[in-house]
Amino acid sequence: MRTILKVLQSSAVGLVLTMPAFAQDTITVTSWGGAYTKSQEKAFFEPYSKETGVKILQDEWDGSTAKLKGMVETGQVTWDVVDVEPGHALQGCDEGWLDEIDYSEVGGKEAFIDGAAMDCAAATIVFGTIYAYDADKFANGGPTTMADLFDTEKFPGPRALRKAPKTTLEFALIADGVKPSEVYDVLGTPEGVDRAFKKLDTIKKDVKVWWTAGAQPPQLLADGEVVMTTAWNGRIYDAVKNSGKNFKIVWDGQGMDFNLWAQPKGAAHKEAADKFIAYTLNPDVMARQSQYISYGPTLKAAIEKVPAEVLPDLPTAPENAKNAFVVSAEFWADHDEELTERFNKWLAQ
Structure with a gap:
């Protein structure tokens, strides 16, 4: 049967x-x-x-x-x-x-x-691609905006970013003042791409790890290798809920996907x-x-x-989503190959 x-x-x-x-x-x-x-x-x-x-x-x-x-x-x-x-x-x-x-x-x-x-x-x-930080490393108050991820003077310490252009370039533009709702209008131009890489230049020396697997960001924070990292929100939530870590998510500028x-x-x-x-x-x-x-x-x-x-704790909660953008599958289907090639060349420089 x-x-x-x-x-x-x-x-x-x-x-x-x-x-x-x-x-x-x-x-x-x-x-x-x-x-x-x-x-x-x-x-x-x-x-x-x-x-x-x-x-x-x-x-x-x-x-x-x-x-x-x-x-x-x-x-x-x-x-x-x-x-x-x-x-x-x-x-x-x-x-x-x-x-x-x-x-x-x-x-x-x-x-x-x-x-x-x-x-x-x-x-x-x-899910939301966000960045998170170890609250124990910032006793006087931690970062609150996407711009703070790139502010190594106000918030010193090594960072970790995903080894991929998707969301990494969007975050760079948002940190540089682009509204999340307009990020693909800007990134869709040669000048916008240049602007994103120029912003990444400002923290390149402070990026200790370029992560490739979702389990890495919470482990990097837990091991003290970095003080803040981009991550998928659920991985940070799991570390807080199930491992008792004092990590905080910054929802500002998150990429919903x-x-x-x-x-x-x-x-x-x-x-x-x-x-x-x-x-x-x-x-x-x-x-x-x-x-x-x-x-x-x-x-x-x-x-x-x-x-x-x-x-x-969900990315879709109104407070968490108020300054978010939805990652554009269409944009990345059209531009992933060329931007990944440029991203990898930039990393190798």
């Missing part, structure tokens, strides 16, 4: 899922590691395996499209579900190495907040992967993740189910 998925729509766009499954069914889900993957384990992987008997194998990646694209092009696809960023989703759709998502069984794209339901990827969380489920074309267990994704897009299930990491859900019906005590 084949595995059966029954999906029943409700007026709240919720799902009731009945999923008997063979115990030997296995899928590989690839994500970003650290506290984020742990939140997925608690909210999704462990309950799903318990309810269905499906075994979930895990892998981790750094967002390099070359590996994912290469799997598809060589026919050696070992990942069934991949946690991607919007830029990956646009590129993968354009170039044909990601499958399209069928939203018909989850209430359609309108069930999601704006921007979360992409053609080839379905978002499960909203999505993480999404995508399926590589030619995956070996597509049917089983479809069922796993459908499970996570149940509002009751999706809302669980915010209890383990401070990222907001993307289904409108799930937002209502987040515990009230969690809301102030």
Whole structure:
């Protein structure tokens, strides 16, 4: 008897899922590691395996499209579900190495907040790229604005920034006085790009670490290697909540973004992967993740189910989002290659 998925729509766009499954069914889900993957384990992987008997194998990646694209092009696809960023989703759709998502069984794209339901990827969380600092290092008051991240006279000490142009260039422009709402208007010009790199020049010597994995920023703060670092907000929240660290998030100028489920074309267990994704897009299930990491859900019906005590720590809280920008997947799909090349050359200088 084949595995059966029954999906029943409700007026709240919720799902009731009945999923008997063979115990030997296995899928590989690839994500970003650290506290984020742990939140997925608690909210999704462990309950799903318990309810269905499906075994979930895990892998981790750094967002390099070359590996994912290469799997598809060589026919050696070992990942069934991949946690991607919007830029990956646009590129993968354009170039044909990601499958399209069928939203018909989850209430359609309108069930999601704006921007979360992409053609080839379905978002499960909203996260913020922010910067954070070790409050123990600033007894007389810490930084409060994006400009303070670049002010090494007022707030001395080594920094850590992500080894990528995305959000790093936007932060530089915001620190230089550009309004978050206008950041892509400026960055979309040669003069704007020059301005961003010129601002980065002012702290280049103070950047001790260029991080590449989300688990690094809180560890760098904990080890005392840096006094402030850019980071994903949930990683800092986890360090504060679960490890008792005295870290503070500066929300000013944050870049709000999505993480999404995508399926590589030619995956070996597509049917089983479809069922796993459908499970996570149940509002009751999706809302669980915010209890383990401070990222907001993307289904409108799930937002209502987040515990009230969690809301102030989410990127989407009004106070946290008042001077934010939404990272433009379209901009980075168009400019990532050229700006990454320039960024890497700048780092090597």
